[in-house]
Amino acid sequence: MDVAALLTGLDPDQRDAVAVPGGPLAIIAAPGSGKTTVLTRRIAYRIATDPDVHAQHVLALTFTSQAASELHRRLRRVGLRDRIEAGTFHAVALRLLRQRAADNGLPAINIVGDRARLLNEALRQLSSTLDPFVVMSELDWCRARRIPLREYAVAAKQAGRRTNLTGAQLSAVGDAYATVKKRRGVVDFDDLLEQCVQFMATDKLWAAGVRWRYRHLFVDEGQDLNPLQHAVLESIRDGRADVCIVGDPRQAIFGFNGADPSIMNGVDRLYPGVTIVRLQRNYRCSPQIINSARTVLEHAEQSDDSIAVAADGPAVRVLDFPTDTAESNGIARLVRDVVGAHQLWRSCAVLARTTAQLNVVGDALSAAGVPINMQGRAGNERALGNAIREASAQRGATELGSWIDGVIAEGSTDSVRARVAEAADRYLANPGGMSLRAWVELHSPFDDLEDADPGDAVDLLTFHASKGREWQRVFVIGVEFGLVPHTSAVTPAQRDEEARLLYVACTRARDELFVTWAARRRDRISRPSPLIAGLADAGAADAPAPPPTQRSPRPAVDPVYTAMVEWRSVAARVAQVDPLTICSDESLRAVAQARPTTVEALATLTDLGPLAAARIAPRMLVALNRALEGPLEPRAAASGARTPPASSR
Numbered sequence: 338m339d340v341a342a343l344l345t346g347l348d349p350d351q352r353d354a355v356a357v358p359g360g361p362l363a364i365i366a367a368p369g370s371g372k373t374t375v376l377t378r379r380i381a382y383r384i385a386t387d388p389d390v391h392a393q394h395v396l397a398l399t400f401t402s403q404a405a406s407e408l409h410r411r412l413r414r415v416g417l418r419d420r421i422e423a424g425t426f427h428a429v430a431l432r433l434l435r436q437r438a439a440d441n442g443l444p445a446i447n448i449v450g451d452r453a454r455l456l457n458e459a460l461r462q463l464s465s466t467l468d469p470f471v472v473m474s475e476l477d478w479c480r481a482r483r484i485p486l487r488e489y490a491v492a493a494k495q496a497g498r499r500t501n502l503t504g505a506q507l508s509a510v511g512d513a514y515a516t517v518k519k520r521r522g523v524v525d526f527d528d529l530l531e532q533c534v535q536f537m538a539t540d541k542l543w544a545a546g547v548r549w550r551y552r553h554l555f556v557d558e559g560q561d562l563n564p565l566q567h568a569v570l571e572s573i574r575d576g577r578a579d580v581c582i583v584g585d586p587r588q589a590i591f592g593f594n595g596a597d598p599s600i601m602n603g604v605d606r607l608y609p610g611v612t613i614v615r616l617q618r619n620y621r622c623s624p625q626i627i628n629s630a631r632t633v634l635e636h637a638e639q640s641d642d643s644i645a646v647a648a649d650g651p652a653v654r655v656l657d658f659p660t661d662t663a664e665s666n667g668i669a670r671l672v673r674d675v676v677g678a679h680q681l682w683r684s685c686a687v688l689a690r691t692t693a694q695l696n697v698v699g700d701a702l703s704a705a706g707v708p709i710n711m712q713g714r715a716g717n718e719r720a721l722g723n724a725i726r727e728a729s730a731q732r733g734a735t736e737l738g739s740w741i742d743g744v745i746a747e748g749s750t751d752s753v754r755a756r757v758a759e760a761a762d763r764y765l766a767n768p769g770g771m772s773l774r775a776w777v778e779l780h781s782p783f784d785d786l787e788d789a790d791p792g793d794a795v796d797l798l799t800f801h802a803s804k805g806r807e808w809q810r811v812f813v814i815g816v817e818f819g820l821v822p823h824t825s826a827v828t829p830a831q832r833d834e835e836a837r838l839l840y841v842a843c844t845r846a847r848d849e850l851f852v853t854w855a856a857r858r859r860d861r862i863s864r865p866s867p868l869i870a871g872l873a874d875a876g877a878a879d880a881p882a883p884p885p886t887q888r889s890p891r892p893a894v895d896p897v898y899t900a901m902v903e904w905r906s907v908a909a910r911v912a913q914v915d916p917l918t919i920c921s922d923e924s925l926r927a928v929a930q931a932r933p934t935t936v937e938a939l940a941t942l943t944d945l946g947p948l949a950a951a952r953i954a955p956r957m958l959v960a961l962n963r964a965l966e967g968p969l970e971p972r973a974a975a976s977g978a979r980t981p982p983a984s985s986r
Contacts, residue, residue, distance in 0.1 A: 346940070490504040625651065
């Protein structure tokens, strides 16, 4: 690897985070500060510069398999040839426990395929009429927080969880559920983490082997750690100093699932001598968006030290509507007129606190002729989910084999479906006593599958689902008391989390942010959330925003940036990959603004690794020079842009 290239293009704080010597390290990364780039290069830099650090001894723990796959892809792009171990807590624990079972001649680990069915069986044995959904949720919360079930009532009250369950009830169901699992010879995902912690404490030989294998630990999204996951991390670390946790307490929004932000907030206490590096520069959001999002946290007596790097943008707009119906229709008109007239649909997202709100506004957008992508699921993720569900629905090996044969025989052009069939065939050869879903989680057979283009459509997501994403223009809707903060937030900690949730939603926008609320929702009087007081000037709250060219002397679209996007679309189509796998929007924007004249200067402006830069940067420079020579001929078909007359929208 080119060590110098790993530090190229980084700001001083990012460089410090990548190059600081080994030891406890916490990287506090503001939104849009290049967190994943820094984590990737930190891992690669340690391997390249420290003779005691080898890829086979690196463990990176993530919260989604997609994040682990992205980390692998980025490490390949920066030139790391050897594969590190990267995966979710559950996937890593499963691999370790399966190896332990195989080494000791123990029965194979079988993952339960349908938890709800086993829980219902446990409830029937107790002649209980408790709501299984509520019971499962509270069981999961207790186990994530490592709370004894008999102490549930006190802990739930302190945490503001609204249920009528008693500790005795939950303990009885938990015992019955455990008995059913034992009788069936299966475990669930939380069992994997609990058993991993237990065996690390009691099986000294096995624990020593695990710790020998994993000597250099990295954790992504550290603010989302729950106590059980943290216990797994600490059991592997065993007091050793080589641990790096990357996260942002401002984006801790999963407390309802048991996440404990105090872990990230207390790194100086948990890891004595820890080096803390703060990535404060936000390269994503305009200063107007950052300043407005900061006021959201300040209303909840929380702070934000983000520094705006991007150019000025339009003022944040707060729009009020008389009813929720008027809000949905107004948003649809704005998206159609403002976004459709100037940008691709996919440059915009509509974010809401609840899925029910998205369903309503989605209907209005569709009626206005605006294509939508519900929950922002990319093509391969959605296709994989559908295909795996279809394959998993086949009962027994014979039925699954028939399904595989059918997919192969049909000669489908659906490459994702074919890949699932191929993986299912390998699963049948050695199922390892687990369901197809669990086998996929363990073996990650689709890590190399680049995500498909979901098409040009406006993304509709909940606030929670938007985390980790970004768009040029974002509509944050339904920001009213009772929704934001949600009525379920009854404790100070829960209300603080609601403020962070709105902060996350607002900071998904790069250039333009709209915040809306309705005076009457579902025939009930509403009022704006106190969290948006002062978000924008009161006098700008009533009228729908005009197109960007009328609102600001700044051009709505940078023609050079547009030309670079078009070049990327054509290149991606030729290579049959997603455009974002070639380079990010941020890279194209930086190149369009700086207009470098050499390949070297261009490469420093992008998030390309050294290998990718050597391959892609020369072509980018040619495209840039062509764009600077003069107007390009329209190539809507190649770029994915639409050129129908305005009357057709």
